[in-house]
Amino acid sequence: MSTPDQQSRSVKTLGVKLEPDVHAQLSFIAQLREGTITDEILIAIRAHIERAKDDPELRSRAEEVQAEIEREAAARRQAISTLFAAPGGTPDETNSSTTRSRQRSKEAPSES
Structure with a gap:
């Protein structure tokens, strides 16, 4: 298992500004799924990348x-x-x- 110091070197941190209503909705979705906002953002990003792979343009x-x-x-x-x-x-x-x-x-x- 990697240490927190090793993990910080293997990932990029991204700050995202969200409107309050979007944050509230995302927070509620994460709560319902028993996860975090970060989990929800990662799920959305991965789905976006998969859709991009199939984009002919x-x-x-x-x-x-x-x-x-x-x-x-x-x-x-x-x-x-x-x-x-x-x-x-x-x-x-x-x-x-x-x-x-x-x-x-x-x-x-x-x-x-």
């Missing part, structure tokens, strides 16, 4: 965002590849030649 937007992330990642990979490529060489050749150069410089006797 939201799914479409998520796919668009995922595609954009992939495009950006590919562009960044290309930028890194181009940055470290030797003139006329491939990035792999550059990395291996750079490694060989570093190894040679470590092996060379130092001049004092």
